[in-house]
Amino acid sequence: DPRYEAQGLDYPIGFVRWTEQRNFEAVLDLLAAGRLDVAPLVSHRFPLEEAERAYAVVAGAEPSLGIILEYPGGEEERLRARTVELKGEGARGPVAPAAGSAPATVLAERAAPATAPAAVPSVSFIGAGNYATGVLIPAFKAAGAVLRTVASSGGVSGVHAGRKFGFERTTTDTEALFADAGTAALVITTRHDSHARLVTQGLAAGKAVFVEKPLCLTLGELAEIEGVVGGGDPARPLSPDPSPAGGEGSKAVAPLLMVGFNRRFAPQVQKIKTLLAGVTGPKALVMTVNAGAIPADHWTQDPAVGGGRIIGEACHFIDLLRFLAGAPIGRAEALALDAPTRDSVSISLGFADGSLGTILYLANGSKAFPKERLEVFAAGRVLQLDNFRKLTGFGWPGFKKLNLWRQDKGQQACAAAFVQALRARVAGEAVAPPIPLEEILEVSRVTIAVAQGLEG
Numbered sequence: 001d002p003r004y005e006a007q008g009l010d011y012p013i014g015f016v017r018w019t020e021q022r023n024f025e026a027v028l029d030l031l032a033a034g035r036l037d038v039a040p041l042v043s044h045r046f047p048l049e050e051a052e053r054a055y056a057v058v059a060g061a062e063p064s065l066g067i068i069l070e071y072p073g074g075e076e077e078r079l080r081a082r083t084v085e086l087k088g089e090g091a092r093g094p095v096a097p098a099a100g101s102a103p104a105t106v107l108a109e110r111a112a113p114a115t116a117p118a119a120v121p122s123v124s125f126i127g128a129g130n131y132a133t134g135v136l137i138p139a140f141k142a143a144g145a146v147l148r149t150v151a152s153s154g155g156v157s158g159v160h161a162g163r164k165f166g167f168e169r170t171t172t173d174t175e176a177l178f179a180d181a182g183t184a185a186l187v188i189t190t191r192h193d194s195h196a197r198l199v200t201q202g203l204a205a206g207k208a209v210f211v212e213k214p215l216c217l218t219l220g221e222l223a224e225i226e227g228v229v230g231g232g233d234p235a236r237p238l239s240p241d242p243s244p245a246g247g248e249g250s251k252a253v254a255p256l257l258m259v260g261f262n263r264r265f266a267p268q269v270q271k272i273k274t275l276l277a278g279v280t281g282p283k284a285l286v287m288t289v290n291a292g293a294i295p296a297d298h299w300t301q302d303p304a305v306g307g308g309r310i311i312g313e314a315c316h317f318i319d320l321l322r323f324l325a326g327a328p329i330g331r332a333e334a335l336a337l338d339a340p341t342r343d344s345v346s347i348s349l350g351f352a353d354g355s356l357g358t359i360l361y362l363a364n365g366s367k368a369f370p371k372e373r374l375e376v377f378a379a380g381r382v383l384q385l386d387n388f389r390k391l392t393g394f395g396w397p398g399f400k401k402l403n404l405w406r407q408d409k410g411q412q413a414c415a416a417a418f419v420q421a422l423r424a425r426v427a428g429e430a431v432a433p434p435i436p437l438e439e440i441l442e443v444s445r446v447t448i449a450v451a452q453g454l455e456g
Contacts, residue, residue: 042066083149083171086162121208121422124149124177125167126198127189128157131212136189136260137165139415144423148183174198178205185210185256185422192312193305196221199257203228208256208425210418214315215259215444217307222444229255229437256425256433258418259440263316264323265417266410268391271402272376272383273324275393282354283378285324287317290365290372296341308451309343310334314361315447318349322443324376327353329442334450337364342454349446 003009010021030036043065046054057064123145125132141147147167151174152158162170177183178201185208188198196216202209203225216222263269276283291313300306300313322329331350336342344364349357370387382394388407393399417434424431 038066042068044068045070048072082155082173083169083176084159084162085169086167120144120146121184121419121426122146122148122182123185123187123210123419123422124151124180124183125161125187125189126151126174126177128152128161129189132187132189133157133161133164135411136187136212136415137161139412140187140419141165142412143416143419145185145415145419149177149180151177178202178207184208184426185418188212191299191305192217192307196225200224200228203255203257206255208258208418208422210258210260210415212260213313214307214311214447215440217303217311217448219445219448222441222448225257226441229257256418256422257437257440258421258433258435259319259444260411260414261316261319261323261435261440261443262410262414263320263388264410264435265413266388266408267413268385268388268402268404268408269320269324269374269410271391272374272385275383275396275399276324276326276376276378279378279381281379282351282356283325283376285321285355285357286375286377287321287357287359288373288375289314289317289359289361290369291343291361291363292365292367292371293363294341294343301341301343309341309363310345310347310361310451310454311447314345314347314359314450315443317359317361318347318447318450319439319443320374321349321357321359322351322439325349325351325353325355325357327351327355329446332446332450332453334454336454339364345454347450 004011004019008021010019013022027036031038043063044054044057044067046067046069048069048071051069054067054069057067123140125137125147128150137147137150147165149169149171150158150161150165150167151171152161153172155170155172158170158172161167171177177186186198186202188195188202188209188211190198192214195211195214196218199209199211199215216225291309294300294309298306300309302308306312318329318332328351329349330352332347334345334347336346337344341363344362345359347357347359347361349359351357372387374383374385376383381396383396384390384392384394386392388409389404391402393401414434421431421434
């Protein structure tokens with residue numbers, strides 16, 4: 001039962017008296033009360049520096065039961081530290097805190113980095129999973145951002161990412177990032193159900209926020225985010241003074257918010273946008289996504305955690321068509337194949353300028369078929385983008401093709417656009433956000449509505 005095994009929802013006591021959870025609770029209660037004596041279970045004790053001997057006993061023939069590794073005295077405070085300062089490559093791990101350092105911080109032996117210029121924004125990451133370490137962190141580093149702190153729930157992945165990519169520190173204390181004066185922007189790469197909370201916290205703390213899709217899972221969460229960002233001017237520069245700049249009657253600075261809708265930044269999509277700029281009249285856009293099957297018990301399929309695949313991934317393609325249409329979405333409908341996961345769907349979009357969009361998001365295809373294909377029909381011409389590798393024009397004056405040696409879905413350009421906007425605002429320049437705020441909110445609202453329609 002995944003609700004019991006993974007989510008920790010205990011069975012009613014009338015059905016199962018002694019579950020794993022209740023067993024643990026009972027044992028801990030007995031230990032705390034001194035009613036359970038475990039001393040006879042300990043057969044060996046070794047100081048930490050002799051850990052090899054302990055493992056030799058475990059692997060050898062010497063009789064043993066419970067083996068305890070004893071840490072040196074005075075280590076408790078250091079071991080409880082939630083933040084590790086990383087000061088260069090090649091750290092050997094935590095050492096004793098420097099004199100005067102905060103109890104919650106542990107220093108690692110590394111060479112101090114050069115201080116970054118004030119105009120170079122410092123970015124902290126919340127989440128150090130595969131996508132963060134494989135794609136986003138390298139993209140932000142390539143864009144010139146100063147990598148300040150990486151936060152992870154367990155600590156191990158954060159330390160690994162911090163040392164690999166050159167972060168200044170790593171922590172398990174996510175809440176501390178919102179008050180960190182050295183962090184200009186937060187990049188959120190956690191599981192989907194935490195996005196809205198972290199976004200609102202970050203924006204309320206005055207941080208710029210980049211969140212990997214989706215922005216949120218429910219219309220209620222979207223309303224909370226709108227309440228934080230509403231009423232401000234997204235193009236105004238940041239003020240060194242946290243109070244609103246510009247005098248009485250001026251519009252406050254809207255926090256810089258961006259969702260990782262990277263496909264609109266892909267070079268071939270940018271070329272399509274340029275070609276469409278010279279076209280009058282409505283367009284027809286068809287997006288086919290060979291998404292592949294994901295097990296029904298995967299966290300992304302859980303409506304409460306991942307939001308389901310429409311909210312969690314199909315939002316990418318709703319945003320892409322919204323970008324290319326260049327007009328608000330006035331109508332959205334969806335039909336799903338009859339399957340338990342309901343993640344093979346046809347989404348129809350109607351745009352305010354009369355353009356039409358169709359997204360075929362399918363989980364029942366073959367891996368041998370390309371994953372993503374976009375077709376644009378306009379003014380007697382056709383553009384076809386095959387898997388972000390080959391762009392072909394049919395009947396398009398002056399354009400036949402744009403092929404890439406390797407697939408480029410725009411992740412690096414997306415991160416670079418955010419860093420550039422952040423750098424400009426920190427430097428006092430008035431710049432528009434890379435993705436207009438109203439489009440972010442619109443795409444999120446439409447996506448949630450489409451998912452809810454499928455549930456009905």
